Amino acid sequence: MSVTSTQRMLTGNKAVAEAIAQEMERDPRVFVMGEDVGRYGGIFGATEGLFQRFGGERVRDTPISETGFIGAAIGAAAEGMRPIGELMFVDFFGVCMDQIYNQMAKIHYMSGGNVRLPMVLMTAVGGGYSDAAQHSQTLYATFAHMPGLKVVAPATPYDLKGMMTSAIRDDNPVLLMFHKQLQGLGWMAPIDASVGVVPEEPYTVPLGQAKVVREGRDLTIVGLQMSVHWALTAAARLADEGIEAEVVDLRSLVPLDKQTVVNSVRKTHRLLVVDEDYLSYGMTAEIAAMVAEQALYDLDAPIRRLAVPDVPIPYSHNLEKFVLPNPEKIYKQAKELAEQ
């Protein structure tokens, strides 16, 4: 993508906040609730500037009562509002999973479609900065496993804004995960991927479409959020050695765009799935199983999976590095796979 100097660059967090601001401007039913979303602007900056612009009625700091305020968002959505709740870290889901999963995700179905819950739950995911076992998870598959929620995880500022806009306008509950490292915050290690071109005018990016972010013929690497960026780094190195990896950014876990993945595998005949979530019973398993069902005979080698090896995220830098995927590990797996 060539970037001219007239294009506007935003960090991930500003892209999210801009989407929310524009939708709040456009639709008085949209409002935000969560811990420290007000004056603080959200621990991960997702509500930066909103309190100053819209005031405390529509940008509400809450008590540390996730069941209470996410449940309240559900109640408000059922009455015609379009709330956005923030669960500060996805790791806190366990104190409010009943509201997320038994209520938010199921009420539409249980009501036979009579009740709509147009709401967004946004939450921060991801590790890599030694925040340890209770603050570093992605838990992608935990939410994707249970039906009734759209679950999306954009990897670029452009997609963050566009998918947040889509999520707010969607009549279904959407869980939007933003990755801490992709928010472009002043206090995280700066990475290029956390800044990107974001048009000022509102736009939508559909929920449920994967994207080929790099074309290649030798193998397919499927990932989400950080693993896409790691894969791109690995792919650049592989290219130097003559191996052309195709990289697919899933963007959305539910709905899952199987076709884009299958098409890519049909072209490259080799598949590596990379995930920052736990390995077993996770996203890598679903993608691998789906391909083994739909494109088994197109495979020229066994599918490979690279993810956190079924341990809680450890604190120490060395330990965390050992368990998280990274470009180096992807490169190694991809190279072996391509040469298999």
Next chain:
Amino acid sequence: MSVTSTQRMLTGNKAVAEAIAQEMERDPRVFVMGEDVGRYGGIFGATEGLFQRFGGERVRDTPISETGFIGAAIGAAAEGMRPIGELMFVDFFGVCMDQIYNQMAKIHYMSGGNVRLPMVLMTAVGGGYSDAAQHSQTLYATFAHMPGLKVVAPATPYDLKGMMTSAIRDDNPVLLMFHKQLQGLGWMAPIDASVGVVPEEPYTVPLGQAKVVREGRDLTIVGLQMSVHWALTAAARLADEGIEAEVVDLRSLVPLDKQTVVNSVRKTHRLLVVDEDYLSYGMTAEIAAMVAEQALYDLDAPIRRLAVPDVPIPYSHNLEKFVLPNPEKIYKQAKELAEQ
């Protein structure tokens, strides 16, 4: 298995209760907490007779405070007790998942192995009797996805007793799921599989070993709890038509006995995975992916998965029947697969 008249037959619930009683007898540190586990004997009979025998100190009815009492079990386990908590229906996990997942499952790891939590959380899973979206799930993969917990789901009275005994004696937190239909309760449709031979003396069945419950050469069917019994019914019908299905009862999700599954697939070259949990990002995906990694070239046909098709469990009999696997559906899939 031939049953002589001298063998003792027990229902699933009595097998569980007997294991607990014998361990309470043997070890004063063992005690039980949960809603209605006292005089009532547990809604699914897992604590039948225990209150009468051991009294209210060791068989404690609790308030409807799952976070409170499961958290208290953790605190007590850390101080040398060996608590058994009951979460009445697995569907209620969302009100206490933080204690289950961020605490119970992770404390041993976060403490570098210095704190042990020898405790069991038992819970009822499964549908098929119109208890609808909030009382009919199995959620196998939800718990199996996140590291730090042993997750087991026995399918026979024999295994229920033996695996409960192992779970109580294990120094790790174990989530033991019993299936409502396999408890042999007076108020559920009676099924043969809910009654079985159970020796009176205490014995253990290891956690983490799958079992080939029927040998066959033409395809492998892998399942858990009810899906094993459905598969056996389907296998009998297939046998009438000359198709010999091998049926593998996983028994344990974590640790997962990959070898038994892979060995079976190496023998039969065809795999059907059946699950009463949701399809996507579930157990069927993990088994399929694992086989696609480890035994891809042994497969003579694409792997098939049969599970709840990503909808909440509906109430009405017709609807629930449509979404749950059953012997008929397994028969159909297996037959197609064998003839593929």
Next chain:
Amino acid sequence: MAVPADKLKWMYETMIKIRHYEEAMVDAYGEGKYPVFNIGAGPVPGEMHLAAGQEPVAVGVCAHLRPDDTVTAPHRPHHHAIAKGVNLQRMTAEIFGKVDGLGKGKGGHMHLFDPEVKFSCGGIVAAGVPHAVGAALASTMQGRDSVAVAFIGEGAANAGAFHESLNLAALWKLPVIVVIEDNAYGISVPKPASTAVPTNEVRASAYGIPGVRVAGNDPVALYQVAQEAVDRARRGGGPTLIEVETDRYLGHFQGDPEVYRDKDEVVHLRQRDAIQAVRQQMVADGMATEEELQAMEQRAYQVVEEAYAFARQSPNPAGESALADVFAL
């Protein structure tokens, strides 16, 4: 006794309707389940939590509510639904799992949603309380004066969701009324074995809001207490916590062996049956003649019978329809 005649008549007729509904459900639920009780069999499968005896709670509060006020109810929801004016035919069809049900047969008895009168309920203890808070928040943000009532059992007052919701409602001074139905048990567990205080209205002080206890399963006393609470909420005066002593005549669910209580207990409870008491009072006060009362009873019975008839004749949903309604299009 300051209940206006039309209200009291409405309360009486509604209580009759509820009682008849629940008694008819005992029979309907029992169909096809015996001789050996099988919970999954018959025209009404699954769990069944009935509210016979608890009618006063529903009518004493709902007498003050408008269609635009919200009610969230727990797993034992029929009395609230009826008192809130839920479409009885579609509700019954839902309980029978039929296509004309409120949820096309997907929800069932514990999951009834009637957005027309802003009623919902659910199977997870205390989970409806935050929904009521959210409804009240929406009402406030939309500049309406609708209120929201969350009904829960006394067992639910020990769940974390109760605490979080009351704090939030009080903090934001929202028009919420939480009504605790103290029927003395949470399934088999008697209140003193679950609750550290004898009565739950004292818990209001943890949120700086008014808390009131209504004893004796008395719809008239509750009517007055609820009036004040609803008026305060509508005026912007914030939440109220009410605990009502009430009586569960039947098991926790149908099929409950009730090993945890004496059979005499219910016989005793039935002696203070509020329906009979209100009837006698109305006659004594000359508020209604025997004929009028019989006409009301007749009407109530008929509405219930029609609802059951409607439910029975409605078709079963086609299996494939299970796949629809996961997402709104």
Next chain:
Amino acid sequence: MAVPADKLKWMYETMIKIRHYEEAMVDAYGEGKYPVFNIGAGPVPGEMHLAAGQEPVAVGVCAHLRPDDTVTAPHRPHHHAIAKGVNLQRMTAEIFGKVDGLGKGKGGHMHLFDPEVKFSCGGIVAAGVPHAVGAALASTMQGRDSVAVAFIGEGAANAGAFHESLNLAALWKLPVIVVIEDNAYGISVPKPASTAVPTNEVRASAYGIPGVRVAGNDPVALYQVAQEAVDRARRGGGPTLIEVETDRYLGHFQGDPEVYRDKDEVVHLRQRDAIQAVRQQMVADGMATEEELQAMEQRAYQVVEEAYAFARQSPNPAGESALADVFAL
């Protein structure tokens, strides 16, 4: 002032130790993180919640505790850990992510476990309260007289786990003391924006247990209140809820821009610094000479310095060791 001299000296020395520990941590944490603050860099990466200013809470309570009493602490745990007697060298090594750490580098600053003195903490708000209840239950069932103390912030008193735990503790009359550290903020949210009542000790009445508020960040007043609570718990008299007004001198975590409070606020708070007040009091009362005090200070500093030195020299764990300790063998 009824604090025995040896206790007051212990409190003073421990407060000095804590303060020095936290101030040294400001520096250690800052190493390698600037010029552009990078949370993941340096010898102490990740979030860092320091307790400078909150020393009185830890020492006022822990002065009454024995090694066999249990303490559960929240995400801001150093002061409690130090006051409870956690192995400071291994604690510091853990915070530096080293092999000699309490958790071999797996836990980190928010997840410190020292079973020797029954200390634990965790990163999920209010999650430690039920653990304290369980520890107290174990103590009771084992026929011991150990007590359990759960420390939480005032923000945590709005979490469901708080309510469920207090009800359970009160119901079972367990030896639990819940101590709320009211430092006026939950991250950026001031207490009046999160809590429907001005002070949380009133919430004790929701559980029928004693509730006491200690104002002014005063370790001596707290000492007395805690004494009563611990004695009651040991005697089998059940739980107590204590809220202590205290002061957070630093940001919520290191790197907090603190946009939500006036810079003057902390300057003002520091004027009532309890450490200085206790020191002056001891001198005024002739309880300790200047030399003695300096010796105590010296000792405290040295212990802290040794802990940091130990942590720094301890090796980093090998990457593969991440795979161990998921399950006990």
